[in-house]
Amino acid sequence: MKSKKREETKKMTVTKNLPEHDKALIRRAQAQLKQIQQRAGFGGASADKDALRPRVCSPKTIEQYEKAAERVIRQRMQLQAIAALSKNSFYFYRAAINSQMPPLLYQHLVELKQLTPGTPDWDQHLEIIEHCCDLLEDFPADPDQSHLYTLSGKPTWSDLAPPKKDRPKSQTKAQVLSYLPDDWMHRIWNKLPILINRDVYAAEHLRYAIAVLSLTGCRPDELEKGVKVQRTPKGDLLLTIKGSKVSHKSGQEVRQLVVAIDTPWAEELGKAVDRYDGTVWGYAPAKYLNDWVRELGQRCGFEQLDKLQDRQAQARKRAKARGKPATRSALRQIPDTVSPYVYRHAISAGLKQAGWSKTEIAKALGHRVTRTQQYYGKKRQAKKSPISIKAVRATHEIKENTSPPTLRVGPGQKQANGRSGTRP
Structure with missing residues (x-):
């Protein structure tokens, strides 16, 4: 009993004797956690750690956020280093920081109570706490995307990014599609025997995987789960895709596409379905698929x-x-050089060229809102290769939305209505 009281007295004495810098940092961290708790819907007096847990998202996204947060802490990445990345990377890291830093901050504050001030472990914990606080202040949470609006006060990538001439060249899959010839899918399909004859593993998976990819533009992760191929009563192909990038408010758990047999790869799948009692699976590990497609593109002289x-x-x-x-x-x-995602952009461009509605295109691509498809292949990029998709079904109804009408603009930038303007 006496030893317990002695320990409590010792802790109180240690807390009182902390340097002012350490005290200020601890108060700063506690204040930030209190704000996060209140923003999560918990009262100011709540000490429930649930308020500090990441928002609900898919397991894969959580894993990616955890790795990104570890990288930020390990490399001591600061605001300017993150801003020097691409636009997508900037917003990805911002999401990872707001998802993973609050629980990490809470954990180190709890562990700090068990340490002796002035020791190396104490200093290391304080350093991480300070880094977390800096990042949470530099990247304030923005669930309503208020950073898009004028005078929101939230930093955007364009506010922080280095001059365009100093940025590394970016290469998007949509750009790649613009440079491809009309028959690029046929060229790659005709090169398949080279890999199939050389690689036993490729011979088992590659032909059906490329066929499914050419017909649906599915994600490599979805192909890794396996795409089920069957026949419809009318003799067309029915492809069932288990979606990836699925959360409580985004993505499609399952979508089905009815596809006409009017291309060599569709004919290949049709023969396989008949040969294997009505069902065949398109499958390929994402890593191998990427390597295979890139090699095929290089063999085509791309x-x-x-x-x-x-x-x-x-x-x-x-x-x-x-x-x-x-x-x-x-x-x-x-x-x-072609990668699997170029197929996805090609299908998007083809559907837009064919006059499909935004709702149906969203179903075909596995989205739950219509806005997302604006980042995929454009109508002008469509090739002469036919789009074989005839109909599509998806788990969830599609929400029609558009980009916010009052985007914040800077000198020389364009507003959503296409007119240039200046930031007030």
């Missing part, structure tokens, strides 16, 4: 986008020095 742009820039420079326009052969567009 050129990487950055090399293509550099080559065209040099051709224009030489032509300008001669005082003549660059020739068409010098500027010829050799397609970029």
Whole structure:
């Protein structure tokens, strides 16, 4: 009993004798956690750790957030280092910080009570606590996307990013699609025997996987789960996809696509379904699929986008020095290396070109809102290869939404209505 009282007295004495910097940091962390608890719907006096847990999202997203948060702590990444990344990476890290830093901050405050001030462990915990506090202040939570609106006070990537000339060149899959020829899917399909004859594992999975990818534009993760292929009573193909990127308010758990047999890859699946008693599975591990598709693209002679742009820039420079326009052969567009996600952009572009409604396109791509499809292939990028999808069903109804009408703008930037403006 006496020893317990002595320990409590010792703790009180230690707390009183803390340096002012340590006291201020602990108060700062506690104040931040209190704000997070209140924002999560808990009272100011609540000490329930549930208020500090991450918001509900898919297990894979949580895993990605955890790895990102570990990376931020391990590398001591600061605001400017994160802002120097791409736009998507910036917002991904912001989401990871707001998801994982509050529980981490709470954990280190609890562990701090068991440590002796002035020890290396104490200093290490304080360093992590300070880093968490800095990040939570630099990246305030923004669940309502108020950062999109003028005078919201929330930092955006464009506020913090380095000048455009200092950023690394980005290469999106939508850009890649623009450089591909109309028959790029057929070219890759015709190169399949090279890999199938060389790789036993590829021979078992690759042909059906590429066929499903060409017909549906499904995500590599969905193909890794397996896509079920059957016949409909009318003789078409019925493909059942278990969705990825699914949470309580986004994604489709299951979607089904009815596909016409009007391409070589659809014919291949149709023969397989008949051969295997009415059902066949399209499956490939995401990592192997990515390697296979990239190699097939390289075997087709597809050129990487950055090399293509550099080559065209040099051709224009030489032509300008001669005082003549660059020739068409010098500027010829050799397609970029293909990856699995290019198929997804191609299907999106084809559906838009075919006049499908936004609601039906969202179902086909596995989205729950119509806004997401604006980031995928555009109508002008559609190729002459036919879109075989005839009908689609999905688990959830589609919510029609658009981008906020009053986006914040800076000098030279465009508002949602297309007119340029300046930030007030």
